[in-house]
Amino acid sequence: MNFETWWLLALPLVFGLGWMAARLDLRQAISEQGALPRSYFKGLNFLLNEQPDKAIDAFIEVARLDPETTELHFALGALFRRRGETERAIRVHQNLATRPDLPDTEREHALYELGQDYLRAGLLDRAEDALRALMSGPYAASAKRVLLELYEVEKEWRKAIDAARELQSATQQDYSVQIAQFCCELAQDALQRKQADEAIGWLEQALRENPKNVRAPILLGDVAMASGDLGAALGHWLGIERQDASYLPLVADRVVKAYRDLGEQGKALEWLRGLLKTGLAPELLDTAYRTELELAGPAAAAALMREQLRRQPSLQALTRYFDARAALAAPAPATADVAEGNGAPAADAANATADATPADATAQEDAAIRDLLQLRTRNLARYTCRECGFRARLFYWQCPGCNRWESYAPRRTEALG
Ligand SMILES: [Zn+2]
Incomplete structure (x- = not known):
């Protein structure tokens, strides 16, 4: 009998405690979920109303409340960089890269982003260090691509050639157009130092990399002209017709001058x-x-x-x-x-x-x-970049708008504005 009475008393107590515990859990869950979505939705609302500054503040608040939200940190970092706020982007990504609790892939992701931030901020040495640390692993190919961009900015053409070759073998993508252009850049450097033989060496390599490269025969003609060999210069320039006749207008003035000098x-x-x-x-x-x-x-x-x-x-x-x-x-x-x-x-x-x-x-x-x-x-006739539409009065081998190589057709277009 005593035993039964104890049961009668204990059962409601156990149920009551269970019910209370469940309520406590629920309340905590509701408060946790409720705090995050409010800032999220506030941020989203600002974004939709095209108030990005307020949106960023709201998202920063979310990130501060919950440091676990690494995806949000990455999104914020990318947003800062796109807006040109490289210092803030660097701070966000640096913070992620140095966090010991993150898995390796996330830390590598942060380093990769950091490399791009540094490049954008013009801190080229730091960018190179960050990207060089990623030469193996899931971010290797992407890091090599940014590294190539960095060498182009630095005009480190030899390093650019090596990086392009590495990318070529790692990604099976064709980089011969770029490599040939880097050789032409090196040839131009050599020409400025009056090293004609070195220039010729680079230009011949450019043509081996990309036989369609037109810049090399143009420069080979310039080298021949400078040494007084008008016939050879004409040979290089007129030979462009066999590669791509649409580039001939680029050398028209040179050809006329050579003929005139020859009488x-x-x-x-x-x-x-x-x-x-x-x-x-x-x-x-x-x-x-x-x-x-x-x-x-x-x-x-x-x-x-x-x-x-x-x-x-x-x-x-x-x-x-x-x-x-x-x-x-x-x-x-x-x-x-x-x-x-x-x-x-x-x-x-x-x-x-x-x-x-x-x-x-x-x-x-x-x-x-x-x-x-x-x-x-x-100012009507302009060269137009095929990739980004940048229009220029002068012909460029690398587009000043999007940095792509040979993205300009040698034809100027007449378009009334
Ligand atoms: Zn472009």
Whole structure:
């Protein structure tokens, strides 16, 4: 009987204690879950309302409350770097990289991010150290890619060649275009130091790496020209036609100069006229016009531009056609100025004649049209990067916008803004 009474008393007590424990657990769980989502949602709300600064503050609060949220730390670090706040990104990633409780892969991830932060901040030595520590493991290939970027920034072309070769064998991706360009960079360095033989060595290596590389024959021609071997220079430049004829306009001025120095002006004219017929304008148009005007006179230049307008109409050809007409109308000594692209003499000639004869009136109209065209076509033709769309007046082997190599086609595009 005593035993039964004890049971009757103990059972409700045990249930009661169990119920209380469950309530306590639940309350704690609710308070834990409740604290995190509130800041998360606050942060998300700020992000959605395009208030990134307040969003970051909210997320920092979450990260402070719960240091275990490494994913959030990584996200914050990446966000800081993207916003250019490299110091804050470095602090977040440094904190992660030095935490002893993190597994190796997370610590390597932090080092990889840190390497990119340092690179962005211009702390190149530190970036190299961080990335060099990752040469094996899951972040090896990514770290090597950033390291290659770093060597390009540092203009450490030999190291860049080694890094590209390593990447080539590790990732099975083709880096021959880049390696050939690095060889060309080294050749240019050698040329600046007047080390012609060393330059030639690098350029030949560039062509072995990438036989389609056009920069190497351009530079080989420059080396030959500097040593006075005009025939060899012409051989290198004209040989580009066999690689990719669309790059010929890049060497048009050089070819014309070499022919002229050789006293073979006729060949220069013949070469340019032939190329215009193949549709490589508008890049060649300026060189062709100037050369024709200088060597064959304004009537021939006007005829060439008229022919070009029929074949491939463009604002640039139209402008040059009116330039040629102005050169024809202008007194003889003014021709040289017009050839330089300076329209002043023709305009003066037009303005000077208040009592206009029919011919003067035509000249005046021509000048007005030409001025208008020049205004409209100035800065019109641009090289455009295929990868990022960066437009530039000069031709670049490496895009200043996205740092990709050979992303510019050698053709300028005429696009009205
Ligand atoms: Zn680009």
